[in-house]
Amino acid sequence: MDFEAARQRLIVALDVSSRRDALRLADRLIEVVGCFKIGLQAFTSQGPALVKELTDRGGRVFLDLKMHDIPNTVAAGVEAAAGLGIEFLTIHTLGGPAMLKAARSGADRSGNARLKLLGVTVLTSLDASELASVGLPTDVRVLAPRLAKLAQSAGLDGIVCSPQDLAHLPKQDQGGFLRVTPGVRPAGAASQDQLRAATPEVAIRAGATHLVVGRPILQSHDPKEAAVQIVEAIRHARMEVK
């Protein structure tokens, strides 16, 4: 795999509060990363205008809105988001099969053929006691594969899960089904609040197709170089798994 192909697999979480910081980072990173993730904070404060400013620069956008509502509302929300020209959008698999299928229909109706719908499986912030308190199976090794299967059978394009969950997913859904993992830390980097972090190499070897990385790049003294190092790690690890 060459650098160009490897960089398409690196998604940078633009977790900054101001439009100016987001665009400055995007300008520094646009040549070396594949996509920029806009989350609830940036989207709520800056709105679709920030998405447009990024796409106008040639940036690809991952809109991390983790939609979860009744099917009709989600279908309409997905269609509206797809109209912003984004590349990835997240939906909570816990919304159930009807909602996931409605999300698929909304995406198909939108005419944005590049859009990939990703199902969020189990939030890494949910431990066994949190899962029990909402009445869900407490074993992530049971729950994560179940939700991944649900996402796939509803026609989603992939899932978001922790690198650790990848080991519990059935091998047969590898083909074409995306596995996007946050919680990635280069060897030697501070793990911060990511309790179960994995290096880029470990995540790719475990079956991740795309990595979401925020602070190790954003807080580096040289964000571009930090991103290049992660792309190189992806490139090497992909050559091993191919």
Ligand code: C5P
């Ligand atoms: O800075 P860091 O690399 O930890 O950023 C990871 C990004 O992935 C953040 O935007 C965070 O919200 C997101 N994320 C995560 N863990 C999840 C789901 C999303 O870290 N389970």
